Amino acid sequence: MFVKHCMNSQFTLLGSAKYCMLASSAVIRRQQFLIRTLGGYTDQTHLKRMQQTKAMSGTAFEADSENILRAITPNLDPSKHKGQAGKIAVIGGCREYTGAPYFAAISALKIGADLSHVFCTKDAAAVIKSYSPELIVHPILEESYSIRDEDKPSISSKVLAEVNKWMERFDCLVVGPGLGRDPFLLDCVREIMKHARRSNVPIVIDGDGLFLVTDSLDLVSGYPLAVLTPNVNEYKRLVEKVLNCKVDDHDAHEQLLSLAKGIGSITILRKGKSDLISDGETVKSVSIYGSPRRCGGQGDILSGSVAVFLSWARQRLSAAEGDLPISKINPTVLGCIAGSALMRKAASLAFQNKKRSTLTSDIIECLGKSLEDICPAI
Numbered sequence: 354m355f356v357k358h359c360m361n362s363q364f365t366l367l368g369s370a371k372y373c374m375l376a377s378s379a380v381i382r383r384q385q386f387l388i389r390t391l392g393g394y395t396d397q398t399h400l401k402r403m404q405q406t407k408a409m410s411g412t413a414f415e416a417d418s419e420n421i422l423r424a425i426t427p428n429l430d431p432s433k434h435k436g437q438a439g440k441i442a443v444i445g446g447c448r449e450y451t452g453a454p455y456f457a458a459i460s461a462l463k464i465g466a467d468l469s470h471v472f473c474t475k476d477a478a479a480v481i482k483s484y485s486p487e488l489i490v491h492p493i494l495e496e497s498y499s500i501r502d503e504d505k506p507s508i509s510s511k512v513l514a515e516v517n518k519w520m521e522r523f524d525c526l527v528v529g530p531g532l533g534r535d536p537f538l539l540d541c542v543r544e545i546m547k548h549a550r551r552s553n554v555p556i557v558i559d560g561d562g563l564f565l566v567t568d569s570l571d572l573v574s575g576y577p578l579a580v581l582t583p584n585v586n587e588y589k590r591l592v593e594k595v596l597n598c599k600v601d602d603h604d605a606h607e608q609l610l611s612l613a614k615g616i617g618s619i620t621i622l623r624k625g626k627s628d629l630i631s632d633g634e635t636v637k638s639v640s641i642y643g644s645p646r647r648c649g650g651q652g653d654i655l656s657g658s659v660a661v662f663l664s665w666a667r668q669r670l671s672a673a674e675g676d677l678p679i680s681k682i683n684p685t686v687l688g689c690i691a692g693s694a695l696m697r698k699a700a701s702l703a704f705q706n707k708k709r710s711t712l713t714s715d716i717i718e719c720l721g722k723s724l725e726d727i728c729p730a731i
C-alpha cells in the first residue's frame with residue numbers, strides 16, 4: 354500500500370516518464386528519499402511538502418530552451434539603429450592564443466549582435482584583425498615580457514583609460530578567452546573588471562578570466578550581473594577553492610547551487626555532457642544533443658553567445674515591465690540557457706555535415722541556421 358502510494362505520488366509529482374528521464378538522478382534520489390520518509394501523509398500534504406522542499410532547495414528541470422530563445426531574441430525591426438541589437442566586448446587574446454577571442458567575438462556577431470570589440474595584446478591584435486574585418490580590435494593590453502618594471506604603473510593607467518573610454522557603451526563584457534596568465538596583464542584586467550562592475554555592465558567570465566576570479570573571488574562576489582562559464586578543470590578549481598571539497602557528480606545540482614550561493618548572487622554555467630546553470634536560487638539544465646567532437650574553442654563560442662543572449666534578455670525584460678512568462682527568471686540564467694541551447698544545436702548541425710572533421714569554425718557557421726530554425730527572421 355505504502356509502496357503504491359509512493360509510486361502514485363512520485364508520478365503525480367514528476368508528471369510523466371519523459372520528465373523522469375530529463376530530471377537529474379540526484380533529484381530523483383532526493384525525491385525518493387522524501388517519499389520514503391513522508392509515509393502517513395495524504396497525497397495532498399505530501400505533494401505540497403515536496404513542492405515546498407523543491408522551491409527551497411532549488412529545482413533541477415530541463416530548461417524550456419526553445420521557448421526562451423524565442424522569447425528573448427529581438428525582431429529585426431527596420432526602425433532600430435546600429436548598436437541596439439547589442440555591443441559586446443571580449444577582453445582576451447595574447448601572444449599564445451588568438452583563436453579563442455576571435456571565436457567568442459565572431460560568434461556574437463553571427464548570432465545577431467551589431468558590434469563586437471576585442472581588447473587584446475599588441476602581438477595578438479594584427480593576427481585577430483587578419484581573421485576578420487568585422488571585429489573592432491584594440492591592441493592595448495601588455496604582457497610583462499614586453500615592458501620594463503618601471504613603466505608598469507603608467508602603462509597600467511593607460512590601458513585602463515583606454516578601456517574605460519568605451520565601457521559605458523558595452524552591453525556585456527566577455528573576460529578571459531585566450532587571455533593568458535601573465536601576472537601584469539591579469540592585474541590590468543582586474544581593474545577593468547572593477548570598472549565594469551561600477552558601471553553595471555554584465556560580465557561573462559571564461560577561460561583565464563576564471564583563473565583570475567578563482568584567485569580573487571571578491572571581483573565577482575555579490576555581483577548579480579556576473580556569469581562564470583567553467584569547463585571541467587575550471588569548475589574543479591572553483592569547487593575546491595570555494596566549497597573546500599571535491600567535485601561531487603552524484604549531487605551535481607546541489608553542489609552547483611551551493612557554489613553559486615557561496616560566491617554570492619552570481620550565475621554559473623557548468624559545461625559538460627549536460628550544461629547546468631544556477632544563480633544560487635534555481636538549477637536548470639540544457640541537455641539537447643550536441644556533438645561528440647570535443648575540439649577546442651567550443652567554450653569560446655558559448656561565452657560570446659551567452660553575452661549576446663544575456664544582453665537581449667535584459668533588454669526584453671526591461672521593455673516588457675514584468676508581464677512576460679519569462680519575467681520571473683533571472684536574465685543571466687536566460688542568457689545561459691539560450692547560449693547553451695544554441696551552441697549545442699549548432700554543434701549537432703555541424704557534426705551532421707562534417708563528422709570527425711568538425712571544427713569550431715564549422716560550428717560557428719551553423720549558428721545562424723540553428724537560430725533561424727527556432728526563430729525565423731521574418
Ligand SMILES: NC(=O)C1=CN([C@@H]2O[C@H](COP(=O)(O)OP(=O)(O)OC[C@H]3O[C@@H](n4cnc5c(N)ncnc54)[C@H](OP(=O)(O)O)[C@@H]3O)[C@@H](O)[C@H]2O)[C@@H](O)CC1
Pocket residue numbers: 449450451452453454529530531532533534559560561584586587649650652653
Ligand atoms: N584556439 C585557441 O586560441 C583556443 C584557446 N583557448 C584558451 O586557452 C586557455 C586555456 O584554456 P584551456 O581550456 O586549455 O584551460 P584548462 O582546460 O583549464 O587547462 C587545461 C590544462 O592546461 C593547463 N593550463 C592552461 N593554461 C595554462 C597556463 N597559461 N599556464 C600553465 N598551465 C596552463 C591547466 O592547468 P591548471 O590550470 O589546472 O593548473 C590544465 O591542466 C584559455 O585562455 C582559453 O580561452 C581555448 O579556449 C581553446 C581554443
Ligand SMILES: Nc1ncnc2c1ncn2[C@@H]1O[C@H](COP(=O)(O)OP(=O)(O)OP(=O)(O)O)[C@@H](O)[C@H]1O
Pocket residue numbers: 560583584585624625626627628643644645647648649650651652653654655693696697
Ligand atoms: N560531453 C559533452 N557532450 C556534449 N556537449 C558537451 C560535452 N562537453 C562539453 N560540451 C559542450 O561543449 C561546449 C564547450 O564546453 P567545453 O567543456 O568543451 O568548454 P571549454 O573546455 O571551455 O572549451 P574551449 O576549448 O573553448 O576552452 C559547451 O557548450 C558544452 O555544452
Ligand SMILES: [Mg+2]
Pocket residue numbers: 559560584652653
Ligand atoms: Mg574554455
